[in-house]
Amino acid sequence: MTNLHYDVVVVGSGPGGLAAAISARQNGAEKVLIIERDIELGGILLQCIHNGFGVEVFKEDLPGPSYAQRFIQQVHDLKIDTLLDSMVLETTPDRRLFITNRKLGIREIKAGALVFAMGCRERTRAQIRLPGSRPAGVYTAGTAQRWVNVEGYMPGKRFVILGSGDIGMIMARRLTFEGAKVERVLEIMPYLSGLTRNYVQCLQDFDIPLQLNHTVKRIIGNNRVEAIEAAAVDEQRRIIPGSEEIIPCDTLLLSVGLIPENELSRQAGVRIDPVTAGAFVDSRFHTSVPGIFSAGNVVHVYDLVDWVTQAGLAAGKGAALFAQGKLAVSDKVVRTQAGENVRYIVPHTFDPNLLAEEAIPLQMRVKQPIEAPVWVEAVCNGKSVTRKALPYARPGEMVTLNLKPDVVDSFRESGTLTVNITER
Amino acid sequence: MTSEPIPIICVACPKGCRLEVLRSEGDILVNHAGCKRGQEYARGEVTDPRRMVASTVKVLNAIHPLLPVYTSAPFPKGRIRELLAEIRKVELKAPVKINQVVIENALGTGIDVVASRDLE
Numbered sequence: 001m002t003n004l005h006y007d008v009v010v011v012g013s014g015p016g017g018l019a020a021a022i023s024a025r026q027n028g029a030e031k032v033l034i035i036e037r038d039i040e041l042g043g044i045l046l047q048c049i050h051n052g053f054g055v056e057v058f059k060e061d062l063p064g065p066s067y068a069q070r071f072i073q074q075v076h077d078l079k080i081d082t083l084l085d086s087m088v089l090e091t092t093p094d095r096r097l098f099i100t101n102r103k104l105g106i107r108e109i110k111a112g113a114l115v116f117a118m119g120c121r122e123r124t125r126a127q128i129r130l131p132g133s134r135p136a137g138v139y140t141a142g143t144a145q146r147w148v149n150v151e152g153y154m155p156g157k158r159f160v161i162l163g164s165g166d167i168g169m170i171m172a173r174r175l176t177f178e179g180a181k182v183e184r185v186l187e188i189m190p191y192l193s194g195l196t197r198n199y200v201q202c203l204q205d206f207d208i209p210l211q212l213n214h215t216v217k218r219i220i221g222n223n224r225v226e227a228i229e230a231a232a233v234d235e236q237r238r239i240i241p242g243s244e245e246i247i248p249c250d251t252l253l254l255s256v257g258l259i260p261e262n263e264l265s266r267q268a269g270v271r272i273d274p275v276t277a278g279a280f281v282d283s284r285f286h287t288s289v290p291g292i293f294s295a296g297n298v299v300h301v302y303d304l305v306d307w308v309t310q311a312g313l314a315a316g317k318g319a320a321l322f323a324q325g326k327l328a329v330s331d332k333v334v335r336t337q338a339g340e341n342v343r344y345i346v347p348h349t350f351d352p353n354l355l356a357e358e359a360i361p362l363q364m365r366v367k368q369p370i371e372a373p374v375w376v377e378a379v380c381n382g383k384s385v386t387r388k389a390l391p392y393a394r395p396g397e398m399v400t401l402n403l404k405p406d407v408v409d410s411f412r413e414s415g416t417l418t419v420n421i422t423e424r
Numbered sequence: 425m426t427s428e429p430i431p432i433i434c435v436a437c438p439k440g441c442r443l444e445v446l447r448s449e450g451d452i453l454v455n456h457a458g459c460k461r462g463q464e465y466a467r468g469e470v471t472d473p474r475r476m477v478a479s480t481v482k483v484l485n486a487i488h489p490l491l492p493v494y495t496s497a498p499f500p501k502g503r504i505r506e507l508l509a510e511i512r513k514v515e516l517k518a519p520v521k522i523n524q525v526v527i528e529n530a531l532g533t534g535i536d537v538v539a540s541r542d543l544e
């Protein structure tokens with residue numbers, strides 16, 4: 001690696017980063033670099049060996065590694081440079097990166113435009129303040145997934161899983177496949193936090209009981225987990241006295257949510273939305289710092305990889321245009337606003353002029369589940385812009401509302417677009 | 425005579441529609457399907473339930489000790505355990521190519537188990 005100046009530098013090689021690099025190259029950026037701290041490209045997909053990837057993009061049902069490989073192949077075909085086993089330590093607002101690599105030592109790289117695609121990390125025991133002793137045998141579900149699927153190491157024999165996130169449910173099945181017993185999945189909320197399909201094919205298929213409105217009160221065991229004390233909770237998520245139950249087990253897996261990995265973004269001065277814990281972005285995933293883009297789980301947590309790829313493609317295009325001085329600066333901006341029963345919307349803003357040329361997908365999550373037909377409706381200046389019907393809306397499943405070019409006339413000036421999700 | 429409706433959650437795509445299947449003298453009726461694939465899924469679910477199966481096999485001389493594999497088509501649900509026992513017996517040597525057949529015609533079902541990725 002001799003060239004320390006690149007048109008576009010992408011940090012992270014998950015589906016978001018791979019798509020961004022490919023799209024940057026295809027949109028005219030000549031020198032593109034991907035930096036990845038792991039020893040190979042692919043990100044979290046490499047440990048997601050189950051099927052369910054690519055249904056939207058490829059109309060095929062692929063395992064994670066196969067989905068990743070299609071993009072890795074394109075990265076090689078397009079002669080995109082990669083720097084593996086390299087950690088980005090620091091980034092600056094003027095797009096300089098400091099990296100460390102075993103052979104190169106510490107290096108500085110300058111980027112014409114930068115795409116952050118660092119993904120998420122898992123919430124741990126400390127973040128949910130689980131009381132009890134501190135024995136071995138408490139792991140996050142994703143860490144266990146890496147051990148079981150990539151490194152060939154079984155973390156236990158008898159499991160309880162806290163949290164009904166997708167990773168936890170998928171691991172419940174995976175551990176059952178490998179001969180372990182999964183005693184229970186506990187979820188503190190009154191609804192599933194992952195996809196319904198994962199409930200069916202990972203828990204129901206193998207008779208693994210799921211208890212909603214339940215949590216872990218205490219971990220028991222000195223050197224190793226010996227049991228956990230489970231308990232029911234009320235509407236305020238307070239433990240209901242008398243509902244406790246001791247469940248013997250040797251391992252507790254936590255599937256209690258993901259946190260976008262935005263340390264680098266913060267250092268670079270990128271403004272972070274407290275609701276998503278990701279950057280404020282426009283429809284090209286341009287952040288508050290000119291020339292810095294952000295794509296994938298680092299912006300908000302996606303449930304489908306296909307959308308991550310889509311976001312990466314948009315960010316990569318924006319980055320390529322910026323690096324070539326071709327990214328148009330608009331005189332108008334529309335802000336999106338989370339309305340009734342909407343927790344957040346990404347993107348936070350968009351340029352209405354762009355809407356004349358391309359559709360803009362608005363992606364959001366609901367606050368409360370509605371198990372009845374709903375309207376997803378976008379309103380601007382008191383007038384309905386577009387709406388779509390859905391059979392239900394659940395917090396675990398992202399909702400997408402496509403703004404199509406034919407509604408461009410609703411946005412003659414700057415303004416605010418509010419989206420509401422309500423019962424039909 | 426029509427049977428009691430059987431509730432089924434479609435897993436053919438991530439939408440997860442809640443379907444309802446009615447069996448009436450050899451006929452199978454599917455309600456609430458969001459698309460045609462869901463119809464087929466629900467029919468299959470009451471006659472011959474199948475699932476995609478993904479697991480790992482041992483691999484020597486590669487950057488990782490395991491190779492991810494999956495079934496080339498949905499596999500009969502009732503025989504998944506048997507299939508996993510077969511998968512556990514396999515040991516390969518790197519390099520492996522994506523879609524390389526790891527077990528041919530697994531348990532005589534006509535379904536192969538294939539590699540999910542290249543591994544060197």
Ligand SMILES: Cc1cc2nc3c(=O)[nH]c(=O)nc-3n(C[C@H](O)[C@H](O)[C@H](O)COP(=O)(O)OP(=O)(O)OC[C@H]3O[C@@H](n4cnc5c(N)ncnc54)[C@H](O)[C@@H]3O)c2cc1C
Nearest residue numbers: 012014015016037043044052088118119167296297304305
């Ligand atoms: C267990 C699990 C199951 C899932 N199941 C499905 C499914 O069935 N279907 C589906 O469509 N989607 C599924 N998803 C969702 C999908 O896989 C993710 O949304 C997607 O992989 C996120 O991609 P990403 O590029 O944003 O991040 P990641 O894939 O996490 O990639 C981020 C990369 O950045 C690197 N990185 C981070 N910081 C640095 C740094 N400082 N320097 C260098 N490199 C860095 C990391 O090493 C990593 O490789 C699942 C996700 C998980 C976790």
Ligand code: SF4
Nearest residue numbers: 434437440441458462
């Ligand atoms: S019925 Fe169709 S749309 Fe609904 S979950 Fe099944 S495959 Fe998806």
